[in-house]
Amino acid sequence: MTSTSSSLPRSTPSAQGVDAAGVERLLDAVAQTEAEMHSIMVLRHGAVIAEGWWEPFAPDLKHLVYSLSKTFTSAAAGLAVAEGRFGLDDVMIDHFPELVPEDVDEKYRRYLVRHALTMSSGHEHEALDRAAAAAGEVGGDVLGGFFRVPPEREPGTVFAYNQPTIYGVGRLVAKTTGGTILDYLRPRLLEPLGIHEAQWMMLGDVEMGFSGIHVFTESLAKTGQLVLDGGRWRGEQVLDPEWVATATSPQVANDTAHRGPGAPEPIDWQQGYGFQYWMNRHGFRGDGAYGQFIIVWPEEDAVIVTTGETIDMQELLGLITEHLHPAMTGAGTAEADASLGARLTALALPLPDDSGAGFSGTFDADVSTPIVGPFSFGEAVPGVQRVEVAETDEGWTIRFVGDGLEVSLPVGRGAWAAGEWPAPAAGLDAVPFRAAAGVGADGTWHAQLRMIQTPHLLRVDIAPGGAASIAWRFPPLRGDGPAGHALPSLG
Secondary structure, three states, X not given: OOOOOOOOOEOOOHHHOOOHHHHHHHHHHHHOOOOEEEEEEEEEXXXXXXXXXXXXXXXXXXXXXXXXXXXXXXXXXXXXXXXXXXXXXXEHHHHXXXXXXXXXXXXXXXXXXXXXXXXXXXXXXXXXXXXXXXXXXXXXXXXXXXXXXXXXXXXXXXXXXXXXXXXXXXXXXXXXHOOOHHHHHHHHHHHHHOOOOOEEOEEOOEEXXXXXXXXXXXXXXXXXXXXXXXXXXXXXXXXXXXXXXHHOOOOEOOOHHHEOOOOOOOHHHOOOXXXXXXXXXXXXXEEEOOOEEEEEEHHHOEEEEEEEEOOOHHHHHHHHHHHHHHHOOOOOOHHHHHHXXXXXXXXXXXXXXXXXXXXXXXXXXXXXXXXXXXXXXXXXXXXXXXXXXXXOOOEEEEEEEEOOEEEEEEEEOOOOEEEEEOOOOOOEXXXXXXXXXXXXXXXXXXXXXXXXXOOOEEEEEEOOOOOEEEEEOOOOOOOOOHHHHOOEOOO
């Protein structure tokens, strides 16, 4: 991987009192699950002692980290509070009078910034869909729509995971600082940490706040180390230490008795909630859908970062604790260090099985597997009507064709081919892909199209004489297909 002056220091597990065999046991255990890992980084005493990327993922590829984005919005709020731009006990609607209906529910007059940060707005359930539905009354503004969704209970009395709460905090940062969240964070947080690659999906003129940031694995590790060290980075106090202490400690109970009605969450989602940080049974964490984690263990002076794709996040979290926590108490050996190092440099996701047979043709698109997202509903590749597959020297080209749609991607054979999904508008970057395919023993063509800056894998399976089945392994939380993942261009 590339190293810069802003990189974290590197060390060996044994030099930092970690048994490398424990990390290998974690890799073995995860390999026995349905989880697909994309990267892992383990820090001890401020140094990276283990790091790896499962090819085709790589250190210089940023990754959509879903709700880990909330930790960046929390940091922006902490900086703004320290600068006196707003206070934790400010009433949220007082900052947005233009979005508040005349008949606003009275409980909103007691809805404070601290309630937004702790997801204790008084709503018993996620309100994003309802806020989006009501946004038409205020020109499509989701925050204005949220203020039209009455809380069922008094703010501060119940926890419910609720995206518009932290979206509102991000909007508050933007409104009181005169720019976007990234505009505000760059000189105060990102540049001091050497994070220059960050891109964030937008919701209107402001970043989503609750999701959508794309950063390197090492950038996540830096932010984990920053909060572990009380907001201090290389001698500079970047975040207010009191804010960090508050944000990473329980501010609201979220066990079954203190959350909205419904099925209880897994156990590590019931240990308390801070300012966009979850408490673990051991330490605390930021997390994002499908297994994006920054786990901080203060007692061990350790940070663990993962990116990947799994629907059983509790299983992954449990395995990390089971195998890495005991490893922090062992001195380890040089032999174990070397074994782990070799293992980490050879990590790779499996390529599709391939008989070596030829395959090409034009096929109707089978769009019977829809995906549903919070903003739109539709197919894995909206608008596709047919799929064309042509052989090349390196593998194939796949072409998606439909009403207003014509996109081609290279597909490797025995290797991952790099391609791009075109940006849907000016000012947005194309969406990078890595793709590979193979022909099964029965003649079926199996393609894996990895939207490489996200957790997500698009599968295209075509049996001889059949239609092209197009479906995500696990669907993105946006429902508008690859084009919806184009990011605002940097600079």
